[in-house]
Amino acid sequence: MMPMITITRAYRTEFDPTSVQRDALLRHCGTARWAYNWGLARKLEDRRAGRPMRSAISLHKELNKLKDTTFPWLREVSKCAPQEALRNLDRAFANTRGGKRGRKVWGLPRFKSRKRCIGSFRISAGTRVEPRRIRLPRIGWIRLKERDYLPTDSHLLSVTISERCGRWFVSVAVRGNVTVEGEPTRVVGVDLGIRKLVTTSDNTVFNNPRALDKARARLRHAQRQLARKRRGSRNRAKAAQRVARLYMRVANVRRDALHKITTTLTRTKSVIVIEDLHPSDMLRNHRLARSLADAAFGELRRQLEYKAVWHGSRIVVAPSFYPSSKRCPCAGCDTVVRQIALSTRTFTCPACGCSRDRDLNAALNLRNLAVSSTDKTIACGESVSPPIEAAGVAEAGTARAPFGRVGGERPFKPLAQPRGAAATG
Ligand SMILES: [Zn+2]
Secondary structure (H helix, E strand, C coil): CCCEEEEEEEEEEEEECCHHHHHHHHHHHHHHHHHHHHHHHHHHHHHHHCCCCCCHHHHHHHHHHHCCCCCHHHHHCCCHHHHHHHHHHHHHHHCCCCCCCCCCCCCCCCCCCCCCCCCEEEECCCCEEECCEEEECCCEEEEECCCCCCCCCCEEEEEEEEEECCEEEEEEEEEEEEECCCCCCCEEEEEECCCEEEEECCCEEEECCCHHHHHHHHHHHHHHHHHCCCCCCHHHHHHHHHHHHHHHHHHHHHHHHHHHHHHHHHHHCCEEEECCCCHHHHCCCCCCHHHHHHHCHHHHHHHHHHHHHHHCCEEEECCCCCCCCCECCCCCCCCECCCCCCCCCEEECCCCCCEEEHHHHHHHHHHHHHCCHHHCCCCCCCCCCCCEECCCCCCCCCCCCCCCCCCCCCCCCCCCCCCCCCCCC
């Protein structure tokens, strides 16, 4: 009996537009940005006058009336572009501090600038997907760089188009049913680290691709080149593009590794025990900050949590300050040592004399949190098999997806949803 659940998820892939299509995409992005700024100006006007701010719906009606007189060029783009931009604006106000959802964003929404980025736009109707292409209203069929990645049979909630470093991406949000295939027995403890990004209690090691670390020399060079270019010059813009492309690659390498880890774990394990880390607190330690940011523990946990829902596994978070690295995991021993230096890579128990890799030791302790005392199978002094290096994750540049094309290992940008909805973080 496998239960079915309904989830919302997004698939993101790259476009291959013709130059005519690229112009149309740029025009849509421009219109969305313009509508956002136009709406923002009106809302701020209301606010200054002390009356309630106009909503996205009334602003859109107002805009429609001006279509034939003041802004005839709005007819050239899909009506969704300005409409969805105004909706985003409503959401931006709701997310300010004290807003409806009470998220901590300081200050009011700001005007979008063309200088900052080309931006994005969203289409909510009139789209269709085929294995190799997608149709957008007013633009037509656009080729996709990947075949068979976007789902062709699902109901599309929305399609978001965005640009980064001269490349165009489409993100498709769909709602569908998935079968939850959880087995109740496979419990795993997961220790997070910097060099070894993930060590599990069954001694699988996922290395950290250390994307930022590897790109640092090239980034330093590119940043220096940028700093030497005259402000406002064409060469400066080109140098800025080079820096942006390097950062994009860093982000891609990191995301790829994280998705592979979280997919593997949630697919093969039913209970995953993790530490309760507070990434933003940890970043205050300046000696570790860069490596920690490069490891992206927060994103790892976010992915584990939403993928756990898809695959029917459960995430257990160890209490803060649980001494996972200082405890002996052997059955019936449970000795806690006072302190273990970060440089000490092996845990040796003073009571029973067992000794194993520090990260594995921590993972075993985390696993023990979720199993009954009789299932703590490690006998005192038991040796463990050497670590298994997870395939494909060790070397970032050559990594290949081990699971084919379906599944959750792809970059995925969920749309904002009501709180508590499944599958987004
Ligand atoms: Zn012991």
